[in-house]
Amino acid sequence: MADRLDISQRKKDHLALCAGDNVGFRDKTSLLEQVELVHDALPEMHLDDVDPSVELLGKRLRAPVVIAAMTGGTDEAAIINQDLARAADQLGLGFGLGSQRAMFVRPHTAHTFQVREHAPNVLLLGNLGIVQARAMSTAEIATLCRDTGADALCIHLNPAMEIVQPGGDRDFSRGLDTLRRLVEELHIPIVVKETGCGLSRGVAERVRSVGVEHLDVSGSGGTSWVAVEAHRAVDPDERALADELWDWGIPTAASVLQVQGLGFRGIVATGGLRTGSDVARAVALGATAGGLAAPVLKAHRAGGYDGVVAFLRRVVLTVRSIMLLTGSRTVADLQRAPRVLGPTLARWVPEPRR
Amino acid sequence: MADRLDISQRKKDHLALCAGDNVGFRDKTSLLEQVELVHDALPEMHLDDVDPSVELLGKRLRAPVVIAAMTGGTDEAAIINQDLARAADQLGLGFGLGSQRAMFVRPHTAHTFQVREHAPNVLLLGNLGIVQARAMSTAEIATLCRDTGADALCIHLNPAMEIVQPGGDRDFSRGLDTLRRLVEELHIPIVVKETGCGLSRGVAERVRSVGVEHLDVSGSGGTSWVAVEAHRAVDPDERALADELWDWGIPTAASVLQVQGLGFRGIVATGGLRTGSDVARAVALGATAGGLAAPVLKAHRAGGYDGVVAFLRRVVLTVRSIMLLTGSRTVADLQRAPRVLGPTLARWVPEPRR
Amino acid sequence: MADRLDISQRKKDHLALCAGDNVGFRDKTSLLEQVELVHDALPEMHLDDVDPSVELLGKRLRAPVVIAAMTGGTDEAAIINQDLARAADQLGLGFGLGSQRAMFVRPHTAHTFQVREHAPNVLLLGNLGIVQARAMSTAEIATLCRDTGADALCIHLNPAMEIVQPGGDRDFSRGLDTLRRLVEELHIPIVVKETGCGLSRGVAERVRSVGVEHLDVSGSGGTSWVAVEAHRAVDPDERALADELWDWGIPTAASVLQVQGLGFRGIVATGGLRTGSDVARAVALGATAGGLAAPVLKAHRAGGYDGVVAFLRRVVLTVRSIMLLTGSRTVADLQRAPRVLGPTLARWVPEPRR
Amino acid sequence: MADRLDISQRKKDHLALCAGDNVGFRDKTSLLEQVELVHDALPEMHLDDVDPSVELLGKRLRAPVVIAAMTGGTDEAAIINQDLARAADQLGLGFGLGSQRAMFVRPHTAHTFQVREHAPNVLLLGNLGIVQARAMSTAEIATLCRDTGADALCIHLNPAMEIVQPGGDRDFSRGLDTLRRLVEELHIPIVVKETGCGLSRGVAERVRSVGVEHLDVSGSGGTSWVAVEAHRAVDPDERALADELWDWGIPTAASVLQVQGLGFRGIVATGGLRTGSDVARAVALGATAGGLAAPVLKAHRAGGYDGVVAFLRRVVLTVRSIMLLTGSRTVADLQRAPRVLGPTLARWVPEPRR
C-alpha cells in the first residue's frame, strides 16, 4: 500500500518536475547546436515533393518524429497518454508509453496505458526497465505488449537514475542476457533506450551482438533524470551524489555519432531536442527519427491535445522546410546531407577502426 | 490591383526594415572576422602603385566592390537606383538592380530600373529570381536586360525566403534547366546569386556544370531575409518557422571557401561585408570582389548620393590601404596573399578531393 | 628561538590561509573538467560488484583516495593529523603527513606526527622536502620514518614556493643524487611529490631513471603555494614576483598525462581535486589514486573528525558510482575506460616517441 | 618653421598618448598568453647558477631585455633618453634611441640623442625609418651612428602608421635595396624593426636574403601606432581609416614563430610585453631578448629614473626565476625549453617546408 502510494506519488512528482524548468542539464547541451547543416540554394523540387516519411519498426511515420516515453499508472497519466497517442496518430508520428512496470505490479492501472482504441494506426512503443524485464518471464512481458497493442518494446537502461534514487535498483547484472532472451522470444522488436544519459559505442556494439536492431539513444542535454531525483532527495548524501552526477551522460548528438556504422536498422535520437531544427540535425547525423519528451509534456500542460498537435505540427513543418533547404527529397537524403561539425562534437566521432 | 498594392507595399516594407537594425543574423556572423590577413612590413611600392582594379564580367572596376541588388519598382526605388548607380559609376564600381520581376509584371515601373543614362559606364547587373526566370521565355528576359542596358544578369536563388514568405513560391524544380537555357540563349552572362544564405560547394558544382561562370555567394552574416519575413509574418505558424530559420545559411566567408577551385571566372562575395577590411578579407579567400547591400542603403538614408559616395570612398580607401599592407600590388596578389583562418572557418575548407 | 617561533607561525599562517578562499589559482584550473568520461548504460554488474580498492605502495586502499600532505609541528597540527589519519584508517584510504622537517629540527614536536597508534592500518606517507633530504644522512631520514611508522616517504619538490618565500631555499642542486641515494638506501619506497606545480614528462623521466617508482604529481588548479606566499610577503618586490608566478605550474590533468607510459608503479594525482568526479577523472587519465589536501582541511575546520569522514565518504561514494556508470568493475578498468579530452588538455598528451 | 614646430609637437603628443591607456589594441593580444611554459620541479641548480645573460649584437646583456626605441628631439626626450640609457647601463640591458630623423633634419637636437657619456657600456641601438634611410647617403647615416656611439642601427618599417598619418609617407619602394646597401656599407649591424605590426615570414626571408642578421619583430598586442594616429586625426576619412586599421598587425608571439628557422643571429621580441613572464615566453618561442617600450615610459612617468630601475629589476628577477623553474641554466636552454601553445597561436607556426 505504502509502495503503491509511493509509486503513484513519484509519477506525479516526475510529471510536475519535468514540466518545470529546473531539471535541465547545467553545463551540458545536446551538442546538436554544433551541427551546421549546409544550405542548398537550388533544391530542384517543389516543397510538396519533399517526403519526410520514414519507416521505423515496420510502420511508416509521416515525419521522423517520435513522442518519447513518459508516463502511465495514474489518472493524470491516462489522460496524457490518450492525448499524446491521439496527436501522434493524427500526425502520423510515433508514440512511446511510459514504463509499464506499474501496469504489471498494479494491474488495475492497465487502462492508463491502453491507448490503442484512440490511436488505431500510431506506431506504439511499449516500455519497460531492463531490471524489471530481467525479473519477468517473456510470457509476462508479451502479455503487457499484447494488452496495449504495442508495435515494439523499448527496454530502458537508466543506471544513473537508479543509483541516485532512494530505493532505486543497484543490480544491473545480466542485462545483455535479458536483451538476448527478449530478442529471441518476444513477438515484437526490441528498442534499447536510455533515459537521458546516452548510449556509447561500446554499449551499442554489445546490444547489437545479441541481435538488437533498434536504439533510442536518449542522450544528455534535455531532461536530466539525475536532476529530477536531486530535487526529490531527502538524505543529504543522496542529494550530494545526485548533485554531482547532475550533468552525467553522453550528449545526444555525440551519442548518435557513437552508434553509427554498426548495422542498426533504426536509431531514434531523443534528449534535448526542442525544435524541428534539432530533429533535422539529429537525422543528418544518422538518426532515423528524433524523439521529444519534456517539450511535448509542456505543450500538453499549456494547451492540452490541441496544444500538442499545434506544437508537433510546427516541428514537422520545420523538418520539411529544412529538408527542402538541404535539397533532401527523402529522410535518407537528409541522412547523407553535408554538414559541418563544431569542434567539441567532432571529438566524439569514432575512430575509423578501433 | 490588390496584388500590385501588395508588391509595392512589400518593397517599401523591405526597404524600411533593411535600413533598420533588426534584420541581422542572431548567432551567426559572416566568419570574415576569422580571416587574419598577414601584415607585410616591407611592401616595396608606393601607395599609388597599388592597383585595386579588377576585371569582372567584361568590365574593369576601379576597385573590387559591387553594390549588391536591392530595389526597383517604386518611386523611392527609382531614386535609390539612380543615386547608387551614379555613385558606382563615379567610383568605378559595380551596381546591381533589384529584382526586375516588377518591371515585367508592371511595365510602367520600367523607368525605376533604367539607370543607364545616369551611369553610362557602370558595370550594371540585372536581377531576376530563378522561379520567375523559369516562367519567362528567353526573349522576354532578353528584353528586360536590353531595356536596362545590363552587362550581366543575376539570377537569384532564395528558397529560404520564399518558403517563409506568405504566398511565396514553393516550387523550386527545373532551376538547373533554366540556368542552362539562359547560359546558352541569353546574350549576356549569368551570375548565380543567393540573397543571404550562401552557395554550397554542391550547388556551385551543379551550376558550373551547366556553364555558369560567375557567382555571387551572398552568404549569411549580414541581412537575413528570413528575419525580414519574420517581421512581416502575421500567422503565428509562419512567424514561428521564420523565427526558427532566422539564422539559416552558410556564412559568407565559408561560402567563398566552398566554391573555390571549380573554375569560376568571377566570384562576388556579398553578405555581411561592412567595411573595406571585410572586402579585402573576402578577396583574400578567393573572391573577385566584395558586394554590399544594406550598408549602402543605410548610407543613402543618412546622406543621399553624397553619403553613398563618401561611404564607398572609405571602403575603397581601406581596400587600397590593406592591399599595400599585405604587399599586394594587384587584386590577384591579394587573392594569393598569406592568411590565417580561425578554427570555425577552417572547418569549411573543402577536402582536397571529394 | 626566533627561528622556531617563525616556523611555528608560518605553519599557523599556512593552515589559516589554505582553509580560506584566496589561495586558489586565478586563471588556471586542474583541467580535469576537460575529461569527459563515457557513460556505460549497461554496466552488467551490481553496484556491490564494483571494487574501488587499489594497491598503492604495498597496501590495499579501499578506494583510490589519499589525503595529501599538510601539517605537523604544532599543537593544532597534532590534532589535525590524528583526526585525518583516523578518518583515513576508518575508510581505508591513504594519509600523508606534512613536512617532517619540524620533527627533525625540533624533536620535541615529534609527537605531532605520530599518528600510527590512532591509525594502525592506514597507508601512512612520510614527507620531507628534497632540500632537507639532501642535507640529512639516510640514517637520520630512516629514523624519522621509523618513528612515525611510515609506509613510504614523499620527497616533495617545491622550487616555485621556495623562491618566492622570504628566506626560502635557492639551491636546488643535487636533487637527483639525493633521490638515487634514498631509493638505494632507505628501507621504504620513495614517492616524488610536487606541492601544486605539477611534474613534467622530463622530470618524470629523470626520477624514473634513478629508480623512483611512485609519483604524486600535485599539479596546478587547486591550492597555489605561490599565492600563499604572496599573501605573506612584506617586501613589495617579493610580493610582485609571487603575484606574477601565482598561476605558475602544470595543470593536474595535464601532469597525469605527461607522466604516462614511463613505467611507474603508482601515480597519485593531487591538486585541485574537489569531488569524487575529479578523482574518477584523474584515474581515467591513468592515475592510481587521487589526492586531496585543502578540501579535507576545510571539512575538518567545518566539522572536525566527523566532518572529514562524511566528506570523504561522499567522495568514495561518487567514485564507486562513476565506476559503475563507466562499467568499471575495478580501478584498472576505470584506468582503461573510454574518455574524451577537451582541446586544451589534448595539447598536453605527449607525442608517441620523442 | 611650421614643420619644425609640428614635428616637435607630434613627439610630445606621442609621449603623452603612449603613456596613457587608449592606444592599446582592441581585440588583439600579443598571444604570449597562449604560451604555456612547462614547470621543471627538479631544476638541479642554485638560483645563482642561472645565467640570464645573452649576447646580442656583439655585446653581452646581463638579461635578455631591451628598452625599445621611443624618443629623441625634444627637451623632455633628452631627459627620458638619458634616464633610460642610464638604467639600461646600470642593469646591463639594451637601450634603443627613438628615430634619429629629428637629429638629421634639426642638428641642434643631436644632444637629445647623445646618451653615451651617461651609459658608457650599454648596448645602444640607433634608429631610423626605412624611408628616411633610403633618402640619405650611407655616410650621412654613419655620422648619425658615430655621433651617438650606437652599436647597431635599427631600421624601422612602419607602413601602417605612415599611411594613416596626415602627411605620412606613401612611398615604400626600394626598401630592400636600402637594407642591402646599409648591410654592405655601414660599419655597424642593421636590425630590421617593426613598430607594432610585426614581421611576417615573407618579410623575414626577404631581409635575410640581403644579409640582415637581426630582427626586432615589434608585433601587435601592445602599443598600436595606428591608434595613436587615430587620436591625432582631424580629417574624418583619415580618422575612419585609422579606426579600421586600429588592430592591424601580426601578434608578437605569432611573429616570433614566423621568423624562426631562417638563420637570424638575434631576434628581439617587442610589442605588448609587460612582465618578466612575457619576456620568458618570447624567449621560449625563440627570441634572443624581449623588448619593452610603453611600460618603461610609464614607469618613468610614475617614478623617474628610480622607477624605471625598479620596474626593470622586477622584470629581470622574474625572468631569472622562470629560467630556474623551467630548468634553464642559460638563455639558450630557455629557447629550447618545452612549451605548450594555445590553439590560436598554433595556427601561426610555419609549415615545415613551404
Ligand SMILES: Cc1cc2nc3c(=O)[nH]c(=O)nc-3n(C[C@H](O)[C@H](O)[C@H](O)COP(=O)(O)O)c2cc1C
Ligand atoms: C515526465 C517524464 C517521464 C519519463 N518516463 C520515462 C519512462 O517511463 N521510460 C523511459 O524510457 N523514459 C522516460 N522518460 C525519458 C524520456 O523518454 C527521454 O528519454 C528523456 O526525457 C529525454 O528527452 P527530453 O529531453 O526530450 O525530455 C521520461 C521523461 C519525462 C520527461
Ligand SMILES: Cc1cc2nc3c(=O)[nH]c(=O)nc-3n(C[C@H](O)[C@H](O)[C@H](O)COP(=O)(O)O)c2cc1C
Ligand atoms: C532592401 C534589400 C533588398 C534586396 N533585394 C534583392 C533583390 O531584389 N534581389 C537579390 O538578388 N537580392 C536582393 N537583396 C539581397 C542583397 O543583394 C544581398 O545579397 C544581401 O542583402 C546580403 O548583403 P548585405 O548583408 O550587405 O545586406 C536585397 C537586400 C536588401 C537589403
Ligand SMILES: Cc1cc2nc3c(=O)[nH]c(=O)nc-3n(C[C@H](O)[C@H](O)[C@H](O)COP(=O)(O)O)c2cc1C
Ligand atoms: C595547509 C597545507 C599544507 C601543506 N603542506 C605540505 C607539506 O608539508 N608537504 C607537501 O608535500 N605538500 C604540502 N601541501 C601540498 C598538498 O599536499 C597538495 O599537494 C596541494 O595542496 C594541492 O592539493 P589541493 O589542491 O587538494 O590542496 C600542503 C597543502 C596545504 C593546503
Ligand SMILES: Cc1cc2nc3c(=O)[nH]c(=O)nc-3n(C[C@H](O)[C@H](O)[C@H](O)COP(=O)(O)O)c2cc1C
Ligand atoms: C612613445 C613611443 C615612441 C616610439 N617611437 C619609436 C621610434 O621612433 N622608432 C621605432 O622604431 N619605434 C618606436 N616606437 C615603437 C616601439 O619601439 C615598440 O616597437 C612598440 O611600442 C611596441 O612595444 P610596446 O608594446 O612595449 O610599447 C615607439 C613607441 C612608443 C611607445
